[in-house]
Amino acid sequence: MVKNKIDKTAEEKILLAAKKVFTTHGMAGARMQDIADEAGINKALLHYYFKDKEKLFEVIFMEEAQKFFPKINSIFESALPLFEKIERFCDEYITEMMRHPYLAWFIMNELNRDPEKFLNSSWAKANLPNPIRLVEQMEREIKKGTIRRIQPVHLLMHLLSMTVFPFIAKPMMQKALQMDDAHFKKIMEERRKEIPRFIIESIRK
Amino acid sequence: MVKNKIDKTAEEKILLAAKKVFTTHGMAGARMQDIADEAGINKALLHYYFKDKEKLFEVIFMEEAQKFFPKINSIFESALPLFEKIERFCDEYITEMMRHPYLAWFIMNELNRDPEKFLNSSWAKANLPNPIRLVEQMEREIKKGTIRRIQPVHLLMHLLSMTVFPFIAKPMMQKALQMDDAHFKKIMEERRKEIPRFIIESIRK
DNA sequence: GTCTATAATTTGATAGAC
DNA sequence: GTCTATCAAATTATAGAC
Numbered sequence: 552m553v554k555n556k557i558d559k560t561a562e563e564k565i566l567l568a569a570k571k572v573f574t575t576h577g578m579a580g581a582r583m584q585d586i587a588d589e590a591g592i593n594k595a596l597l598h599y600y601f602k603d604k605e606k607l608f609e610v611i612f613m614e615e616a617q618k619f620f621p622k623i624n625s626i627f628e629s630a631l632p633l634f635e636k637i638e639r640f641c642d643e644y645i646t647e648m649m650r651h652p653y654l655a656w657f658i659m660n661e662l663n664r665d666p667e668k669f670l671n672s673s674w675a676k677a678n679l680p681n682p683i684r685l686v687e688q689m690e691r692e693i694k695k696g697t698i699r700r701i702q703p704v705h706l707l708m709h710l711l712s713m714t715v716f717p718f719i720a721k722p723m724m725q726k727a728l729q730m731d732d733a734h735f736k737k738i739m740e741e742r743r744k745e746i747p748r749f750i751i752e753s754i755r756k
Numbered sequence: 757m758v759k760n761k762i763d764k765t766a767e768e769k770i771l772l773a774a775k776k777v778f779t780t781h782g783m784a785g786a787r788m789q790d791i792a793d794e795a796g797i798n799k800a801l802l803h804y805y806f807k808d809k810e811k812l813f814e815v816i817f818m819e820e821a822q823k824f825f826p827k828i829n830s831i832f833e834s835a836l837p838l839f840e841k842i843e844r845f846c847d848e849y850i851t852e853m854m855r856h857p858y859l860a861w862f863i864m865n866e867l868n869r870d871p872e873k874f875l876n877s878s879w880a881k882a883n884l885p886n887p888i889r890l891v892e893q894m895e896r897e898i899k900k901g902t903i904r905r906i907q908p909v910h911l912l913m914h915l916l917s918m919t920v921f922p923f924i925a926k927p928m929m930q931k932a933l934q935m936d937d938a939h940f941k942k943i944m945e946e947r948r949k950e951i952p953r954f955i956i957e958s959i960r961k
Numbered sequence: 962g963t964c965t966a967t968a969a970t971t972t973g974a975t976a977g978a979c
Numbered sequence: 980g981t982c983t984a985t986c987a988a989a990t991t992a993t994a995g996a997c
Contacts, residue, residue, distance in 0.1 A: 561962075579785035580869065583991060596963060598992060656868050659924055663861050664785065666927035680932045699957070704933060704943060705950045709918050711925070716917035719864055719924065722871035727885045728909060738909060745910045752904070753958035766980075788973060801981060803974060 562600050564590040566610070573611045574653040577660050581608075612661060613674065618647060619658045623680040633692050634755075636685070638747045641714055645743050648718045649736070655718045682707055698754040706754065713746045767805050769795040771815070778816045779858040782865050786813075817866060818879065823852060824863045828885040838897050839960075841890070843952045846919055850948050853923045854941070860923045887912055903959040911959070918951045 559567070568590035572581045583604055587594045601607035626640050648655060662669060669675055682703075689703040717724060717739065725735050764772070773795035777786045788809055792799045806812035831845050853860060867874060874880055887908075894908040922929055922944065930940055 576869070577782070577784060579782065582989090584989095593964065594991085595965080595993080599962075602992095604991070653868075656864070659861070659928070660865060662927045663858075663865075663924070664781070666931075670927060670931045675931070679928070682932060701954070702946070702950070705947065705954070707933075708922055708929070708943075708947075709951075709954060712917040712921035713914050715925070716921040717913055719868070720916070720920070722867045722875060723864070723884070724913070726871075726875045726880070727887060728912075738913075741907070742910065742913075745907070746914075749906070749910070749914060749958050753954050787971090789971095798982060799973080800975080800983085804980070809973065 574657040627685045641746045642743045779862040825883050832890045846951045847948045
């Protein structure tokens, strides 16, 4: 049974509000007052539960990073055949992006703002995509002759790019291609199958 | 003969400094004081030449948008054969991205922050990528049977994604793939040829 | 825990001398 | 045009009552 809004504790309301404001405006553009308003409480309480803006931001960023990164590894390191991995990755990642439309932008944004801070954290070391397994698998498939010669690094970049970029470039894409929200959503749904098909057509021998 | 730093007018120094600060921190994260320091002048002079932060930002954003968007159209609307268009696009765009490493992030960032404002401007209407020509060309090639059946919208998204995304995700990519700056640059150079090859392998019949 | 009131700091913007 | 000094507004953070 899910708690309704009235049942939520203050801390839960703050986290929910902070997530909304930080992910839509970024750290620099977010306002503590907006978070308080969104949560229906006052500013002082924000500082009672979370020391300062920076601390609150870090909690939210880690929550969102959990959604963005770890799933990649669990798929990439599984024992699935290469083509199935690619299919699973696209399908699950697009699901995640559609559930959290601002996720990719938020993460990329903050990583560009201050790359060292997060990327050198112990959490990052443990949870960043570790593509070594996938790269080795690609090399084996090339040796076996099931796929053509291609540098695994590029194949990996192609896959990630085609899956994630449209969500970051959504405003531009919608305008240039004259898509309303429903149309954009439909196109993203199609990409679950389109991207694997596109890749496999290119590399299968 | 290029002017050296001492010869630059105050206005030129401001524009150069503002470009640096805005493109690395975004509108919300940029500080007028930082721009003044970077330009080697004081804050008051910023307001003398450019009314306020918003006006200064708009000048910089339009300058950068000029670099990001118009070239797409000139290639997409040219009379080149499809495969050559794809090759030219990748080559020229990667050149532009390497010349201005923060360009893609900056543009995508501000479009996500306030999509309506820029995308509804008359400049945007005239200069946003208008892919209709390219889409028609793809449809003709499919009819002729030179490429397989594929939705032009997806082909276009694939092309844009593979070209632009690695520059936005640079910090993550470098960390995950353990690349230093030189290695990253080398990989991006390779992509000038790699992306067209990857696409053509997938769609050529 | 939660609030009101207020302090402290940061930041954008202006006044006025030269 | 360019500067110093200062203001005004916005924003984060805290004190203290309940």
